[in-house]
Amino acid sequence: MTTSYRGSVWVMLTPAVALIGVFILLPMALTIWLSLQDWSTQTGFQTARFIGLDNFLEIFGTTSIGRDFKGAFVNTAIYTALSVILILPLSVGLGLLVYQRNVAGGNFxxxxxFSTYMVPMIAVALVWSKLYSPSEGPFNQMLGWIGLGGQPWLSSxxxxxISIVFLNVWQQVGYFTVLVIAGLTQIPRSLYEAAWIDGAEPHQQFYAITLPxxxxxxxxxxxxAVINAVQVFEPVALITQGGPxxxxxxxxxxxxxxxxxxxxxxxxxxxxxxxMLSLIIVIFALFAFARRKDEE
Amino acid sequence: MTATTNQAPTRGLIFRRVRPTGGDVIVATLMLVVVVASAFPLVWMVLSSFKTTAETMQVPPVWLPRSPSFDAYDKVAGVINVGRSMWNSLVIASVTTAGILLTSLMAGYAFAKYRFRGSNLLFALLIATMFLPPIVTLIPLYRIVGSLGLNASLGGVILPNLANAFGIFLMRQFIAGVPDDLIDAARVDGASELRILFSIVAPSVIPAIAALALFAFVYHWNSYLWPLTVLQGNSDQYPIVISLSRLLSYNRGAMNTGLVMAGATLAVLPPLVLFVFLQRFFVDSIVGSGVKG
Structure with missing residues (x-):
């Protein structure tokens, strides 16, 4: 029996492994290799010339190349941090709201x-750019109703x-809410029943059972959320072009x-x-943080 | 509290006490706020697509079009080739989805049901690619696809995406649940492995296949960065999401609002309609894809 399907292993795996190998793993290796080369994207890989760490010195240097890169790096870090800080608590709150009413209202x-997650980011960016419009947009109009002054949003x-962070949060929070609901369904009911009998208040139940x-x-x-956030592209490419x-x-x-x-x-x-290295560091830090909490 | 202490809550409510409280009003209000906040941008989009140009430019903004018109949609059709763009999107999304289903089923079956040397290592290597943002491989990938002669073509958009780690992961999770006895019985009968996969294994994991198909279709209908990069301005091949950018540059400023909103509505419609009819599969597959607390 074992021998009868030995050859099939390769039949089954070759399409996926070849495609992922050629179009993801090979480019990944090439990215690392090219980072040490002087190379124009318009020429073949064979024209690359080894220059050691010069590219890295350049992008962290004091020329305009270095300034632009460091600016983009900091902007991405801020954007990512704000996205995660807004999405996680919101998804927990919304998850509890949906899960509390595990009936028709909750499913609706x-x-x-979740439906906002289905909307192409390009459409989100286009629509929000009009919502943000300082004069003809409804956001500033609504701020006016509650007595607040208009904001410049994307134009300052x-x-x-932060305006782009908001539209990102709006689009993604439903997906993370569904993840939280999946997590909530794994928590045994008996824990809440025991806490309830012991007279634990709702907020005590939340901090002692739900959150851990x-x-x-x-x-x-x-x-x-971090991996999604570093991929932000459409609103910038289409609406702001990196500015103002x-x-x-x-x-x-x-x-x-x-x-x-x-x-x-x-x-x-x-x-x-x-x-990529920064992402690896951030992800390891998140895991280390979670593990330390586990040990407490 | 004393009188009710022995009545443990039997319904699945985390915070709620047995008797309805004023908290219910707050919960209902919160739910309403969330629904309005989620729906508002899309409702605004559709409403604006039916406004006249004058209405879209008015300050303060007009909420409801006084005499809804299809003018903006007519104008969209004058700026971009809507039919062609939608067709390109459909080709990209459906061919890519078919490829992903095929490669994921095959590899998922191998990882779920075959024992072979290096299986875990290979699986880990493939799964790691799931966490790689596409920008990290974009530059060499652009060159590789170019050297295959596929730049500026739909083939170049489609080919690199015909297999992905998420699909393999999802299929392995679900195929692992198919009983070995079923597969062994077919082997005894002399069925080939491919035949076993397509006539026995695949039919047992239809919900997972449906979920993967929907995810892949919506993801590739919406995808922007790679098609923009590989198509290099060949607007005949643009999917709808890229054609939309030409609406924004047409008559830059408030003048094009109706146009942009009409175009966005057209692009949003297919994934959203799919979702409305099939949302169960989307949500279940996220819940079932192994994120188990």
Whole structure:
């Protein structure tokens, strides 16, 4: 029996492994290799010339290349941190709201929340750019109703990045809410019943039972939210073009501009490697944080 | 409290006490706020697509179009080739989805039901790619696809996405639940492995296949970065999401609001309609894909 399907292993695995190998793993290895080369994206890989760590010195240096990259790096870090800080608590709150009413109303709410995740980011960006419009947009009109002054939103360096964070949170929070609901269903009912009998108040139940038992779900959510956040591209490419004055220049947009549009493949690859290393560090830090909490 | 202490709550309510409280009003209000906040941008989009140009430019903004018109949709059709763009999106999303289903079923079956040297290592390597943001591999990938002669073509958009780690992961999870006896019995009868996969294993995991198909279709209908990069301005091949950007550059400013909203409505419709009819599969597959607290 064992021998009869030995050959089939390779029949079954070859399509997926070959495709992922050629179109993801090979480019990954090439990105690392190219980060150490002087190479134009318009020429073949054989024209690459080894220059050691020069690309990295350049992107962390004091020239305009270094300034732009460091700006994009900081913007991406802020954008990512704000997204995660807003999405995680919101998803827990919304998850509890849906799960509390595990009936028709809850399912409807879950569907409405999740539906925004189906909307193409490009449409989200277009629609929100009009909602944010300082004069003809409804957001400033609504702020006026409650006696607040209008905001410049996407048109000012001080508010543009956070405005993009908001539209990202709006689009993604439903997905993370569904993850939280999945986590909540794993918590044994008996724990709440016992706490209830002991006279624990709702907020005590939340901190003593719900939050600790959601920790692994929240760790997973945080990792996914970080990976999603560094991919922000459409609102920047379409609406702000990195501006005003570089305030929304984020890494996915910047790396593509340098590596594809300006064809500086070596520099772009060094930026991509830096992004990947930073992601690995952040993800390890999240896991370490979760583990320390587990040991407490 | 003393009188009710012995009545443990039997319904699945986390915070709620047995008797309805004023908290219920707060909960209902919160739910309403959430629904309005989720739906508002999309409702605004549809409403604006039916406004006249004058209405979209009015300050303060007009909420409801006084005499709804299809003018904006007519204008969209004058700026971009809507039919062609929708067709390109459909080709990209459905061919990619078919490829992902095939490669994921095959690899998922191998990882779930075969024992072979290096199985865990290979699986881990593939799964790791799930956490790689596409920008990290974009530059060499662009060059590789170019050297295959596929730049500026739908083939170049589709080919690199025909297999992905999420699909393999999802299929392995679900195929692992198919009884070995069923597979062994077919082997005794002399069925080939491919035949076993497609006539016995696949029919047992239809819900997972449906979920993966929907996810893949919506993801690739919506995807922007890779098609934009590989199509290099060949607007004949643009999917609808990329054609939309041409509406924004048309008559830049408030003048194009209706146009942009009409275009966005057209692009949003297919994934949203799929979701409305099949939302159970989407949600269940997230819950079932192994995120177990």
């Amino acid at each position: 709410l879950r569907a409405v929340l 360096p001080g508010t543009a990045l 038992l959601l920790r692994r779900t929240l760790l997973f959510s945080a990792v996914i 004055v570089g305030s929304t220049n984020v890494l996915t947009y910047h790396i593509r501009r340098v590596g594809i549009e300006r064809a500086q493949g070596g520099l772009g690859s060094a930026m991509a490697v830096t992004l």
